[in-house]
Amino acid sequence: MKIEPKGSASGVGKAATTHLAVFRIAETHHGIGWDADYISSHVVLWTGKFGKTILLNVFGDPTIIRWTSSITFPDTGNGNGNFDLGIPDVFLNAQFNRYYIYNHDSLLALKLNEGENRDPQYFPEQTPNPGGAIVATADSAYALGLYQSGLFTTTADGFAFTNNTHLGGYGPADYGNSRVSAVLRRNQTTDSLYGTVSWSVYVVIGTLTDCVSRMDTIKSHIVNEQFK
Secondary structure (H helix, E strand, O other), X not given: OOOOOOEEEEEEOXXXXXXXXXXXXXXXXXXXXXXXXXXXXEEEEEEEEEEEEEEOOXXXXXXXXXXXXXXXXXXXOOOOOEEEEEEEEEEEEOOEEEEEEEOOOXXXXXXXXXOOEEOHHHOOOOOOOOXXXXXXXXXXXXXXXXXXXXXXXOOOOEEEEEEEOOOOOOHHHOOOEEEEEEEEEEEOOOOOOOOEEEXXXXXXXXXXXXXXXXXXHHHHHHHHHHOO
16 A cells, blocks of 8 residues: 655745644454454544644744644544644753743742653642743753743643653664653543644743743743733
């Protein structure tokens, strides 16, 4: 069987957009004979699409990127149930082993043990709607952050971190990594998600101090837009 790629890509000025069709696992329940609970799985092409648009040089700063993820849901059917969406899911090498929550007026350091996964609902120390999350090197010389404004609307939403810096290895076989993501947990039916729905975060890079400063910049621009 030949599988043709289904997708598109385009670029205009400082923005690049891609759309991709995706495969999903479908289950068939068999109620035959002695093994009435037998379930088989097969891969099918989902009729919706995933997309992303990356806008560079936001607010005139080359180190600020706006990342927009979108899902185009099928017009037919009874919904596609629950899903977790990371916007985006960022993996960094094992040198990035310091984790922070940016709370608009403060920076909160998180202790994340090797092998520990911190999902959004496990952040009692964060404010209800934190502005950003940052992962940095031990000397703070290199960092990457995600900033959101109004993206998180339920207690299940939030920033997720994973510390897999202990995996080790050398060169291309070095699997040690850290992960940071802005996670949304949704149900297509109960959240009435049909047609094309999109969500945006800002990505910043630099030193730890730079990332905090750039999140301050983003916050000020967003506040100014709200009160125009």
